[in-house]
Amino acid sequence: MARASKRSSDILAEPTGDTDDSPWECVGTVCRYREELVSLRQQVVTDPLTGLFNLRYLLTSMEQEFERTERTNVPTALMMVDVDHFKKVNDRWGHEVGNRVLQAIADAIRLSTRRLDIQCRYGGEEFAVLLPSSSLLQASVVAERLRQMVEAIRLQEGSDTLQVTVSIGVAMREKGASLSTSELVHQADIQLYEAKRSGRNRVCIAPSPCSIARVTADEKDMMRSLFAPRRE
Numbered sequence: 545m546a547r548a549s550k551r552s553s554d555i556l557a558e559p560t561g562d563t564d565d566s567p568w569e570c571v572g573t574v575c576r577y578r579e580e581l582v583s584l585r586q587q588v589v590t591d592p593l594t595g596l597f598n599l600r601y602l603l604t605s606m607e608q609e610f611e612r613t614e615r616t617n618v619p620t621a622l623m624m625v626d627v628d629h630f631k632k633v634n635d636r637w638g639h640e641v642g643n644r645v646l647q648a649i650a651d652a653i654r655l656s657t658r659r660l661d662i663q664c665r666y667g668g669e670e671f672a673v674l675l676p677s678s679s680l681l682q683a684s685v686v687a688e689r690l691r692q693m694v695e696a697i698r699l700q701e702g703s704d705t706l707q708v709t710v711s712i713g714v715a716m717r718e719k720g721a722s723l724s725t726s727e728l729v730h731q732a733d734i735q736l737y738e739a740k741r742s743g744r745n746r747v748c749i750a751p752s753p754c755s756i757a758r759v760t761a762d763e764k765d766m767m768r769s770l771f772a773p774r775r776e
């Protein structure tokens with residue numbers, strides 16, 4: 545499972561149709577221009593903090609995958625992932641450490657999903673993963689794997705160890721469903737809200753009940769110490 549995953553740069557460095565002996569590749573100033581073009585294409589669809597795709601790319605990809613679902617009769621799933629109590633992380637450790645947490649979660653998303661999946665930062669401390677050709681059951685397995693992977697992350701901050709969890713909502717679009725991109729996001733968000741409401745650190749998928757978070761006593765102690773008032 546642990547393997548290099550796709551980054552947005554993989555897709556964006558795709559060939560432009562020029563052949564190896566194209567002037568784009570071998571004439572000095574023109575070569576530089578081509579690199580700038582690739583870099584600009586990359587910036588337009590990439591979240592700079594995490595290197596994941598941004599919302600713009602997610603929405604375009606959802607439209608494409610919905611078309612594929614209509615043609616192939618294979619569903620598309622969406623996971624919405626939100627960091628639990630992230631404000632407390634920022635408040636206690638500062639924004640820079642908060643950013644490191646977001647980067648670590650982005651790495652976990654890359655590692656726990658397939659290269660074909662579209663891994664995005666939706667905004668703030670919320671992420672989205674689009675899973676082409678995936679049923680709700682398949683997506684729920686991926687979501688639970690990600691939940692466990694994030695729960696296992698330990699970030700060292702001075703003499704303290706920092707741990708965070710995520711809540712995840714999953715929804716799916718099948719062939720023939722009159723479900724727009726924003727409606728699919730909304731359905732996954734409803735499940736995400738349910739995961740938060742029922743205790744956080746869990747995956748919720750309609751119509752199943754939310755999976756029970758497996759937090760050990762040691763981890764609960766860790767969370768308590770993390771969120772305790774700052775020691776002077």
Ligand SMILES: Nc1nc2c(ncn2[C@@H]2O[C@H](COP(=O)(O)OP(=O)(O)OP(=O)(O)O)[C@@H](O)[C@H]2O)c(=O)[nH]1
Pocket residue numbers: 593626627628629630631632634638639640641642643646667668669740744
């Ligand atoms: N470090 C950092 N913090 C961010 C970024 N974007 C948003 N945030 C912070 O994320 C926090 C989100 O807080 P809330 O929306 O209250 O959510 P929460 O504390 O995670 O609580 P629950 O979602 O209910 O578990 C806010 O403090 C934002 O300032 C970012 O790019 N970097």
